Amino acid sequence: MKKQEIxxxxxxxxxxxxxxxxxxxxxxxxxGGHPVRVTFQVKLYKAGSGFGINGSRISKLWLAIDGNTxxxxxxxWDTEPTCEEAKLALDILLNDYK
Numbered sequence: 001m002k003k004q005e006i007x008x009x010x011x012x013x014x015x016x017x018x019x020x021x022x023x024x025x026x027x028x029x030x031x032g033g034h035p036v037r038v039t040f041q042v043k044l045y046k047a048g049s050g051f052g053i054n055g056s057r058i059s060k061l062w063l064a065i066d067g068n069t070x071x072x073x074x075x076x077w078d079t080e081p082t083c084e085e086a087k088l089a090l091d092i093l094l095n096d097y098k
Contacts (some may be wrong), residue, residue, distance in 0.1 A: 020044045026092055028085040038089040039064045044097055051075040053090075057097050063089055 022042050027035035043060035045052055052058050053073055063071040063086050070086035072079040081087045 020046075022097075026089045028088050030085075036065060036085045038070070038085055040089060040093060042093060042097060048098070053094060056094055058093065061090070061093070 020043055022040075022044065024040055026038045026040060028038055030036050041060075041062045042058050044057045045059050046057070048055050048057055049059065053061065058073070059075055061071065061073040062069065063081070065083070065085060069079055070083055071081040071090060081090055
């Protein structure tokens, strides 16, 4: 598999609006095809928290592929990541919102 670049587009707060909600799309490379588009919404604490994912700033998270929820977190897992693309998107977000 060729090395492909993971891309992330941001909207809303991530573009500078005054809000703790961020949303956007992460493109996860797929062998032999177009990247899988993982839509995300996250709500952030100002600092890491025991209620955040792995102690992070992320208090709420929603990930979807083609409109279908592939992960959901609301101060606890409602739906843990259901596929490899969701796991990769989660890793990217946890790194970005330490």
